[in-house]
Amino acid sequence: GTAATSIDLNGALYGIVQNIACNTTSGSGGGNNAARMRGASTGSIFKNIKVIDSDNIGIVAEPSGGQGQVIGCTILGADGQGIQVNGPECRIIDNYIVDAGDDGISFETSGDNSTCTGNIVKDHGANSIEITTNAENCVVVGNRTDGAVSDGSGTSTVASNDVTAF
Numbered sequence: 001g002t003a004a005t006s007i008d009l010n011g012a013l014y015g016i017v018q019n020i021a022c023n024t025t026s027g028s029g030g031g032n033n034a035a036r037m038r039g040a041s042t043g044s045i046f047k048n049i050k051v052i053d054s055d056n057i058g059i060v061a062e063p064s065g066g067q068g069q070v071i072g073c074t075i076l077g078a079d080g081q082g083i084q085v086n087g088p089e090c091r092i093i094d095n096y097i098v099d100a101g102d103d104g105i106s107f108e109t110s111g112d113n114s115t116c117t118g119n120i121v122k123d124h125g126a127n128s129i130e131i132t133t134n135a136e137n138c139v140v141v142g143n144r145t146d147g148a149v150s151d152g153s154g155t156s157t158v159a160s161n162d163v164t165a166f
Helices: none
Strands: 007-010 016-023 035-039 043-052 059-063 068-071 083-087 092-093 097-099 105-107 116-118 121-123 129-131 139-141 149-151 157-159
Touching: 007 016, 007 043, 016 035, 035 043, 043 059, 059 068
Parallel strands: 007 035, 016 043, 035 059, 043 068, 059 083, 068 092, 083 105, 092 116, 097 121, 105 129, 116 139, 129 149, 139 157
Antiparallel strands: none
């Protein structure tokens, strides 16, 4: 573990990080994310990352150019959100999120036109999956959760989610 962000992919155009485990250890909401793609990391991929525990958000996808992908990752604990999407046209696919202190998956201000499919989300502190008011035209389909999907956008498609799976 580390008392800083474990994986920080910043400006890596079409970068790939896969098959690694990480955690942050400063404790009690110190603000360190386990894994983060940001800046000019357009088209970057986080695949098969295992977040053992995060002092803040498990995985943050905020590439400024969008098109980030979080695929097949496992988040076993996060003080904040399991996965936060803050870049446009991101794809959140086949992830397992348990024990997030806030939303399991959250589409934030710049998360427009993103998709979320095949994820399992349970034991979260807030919404299983949340689309905030400024994340427009997202598609959330075919996920298994222990709570309803919250769509504040008014323009997104939310369908065929099993919200009583656990």
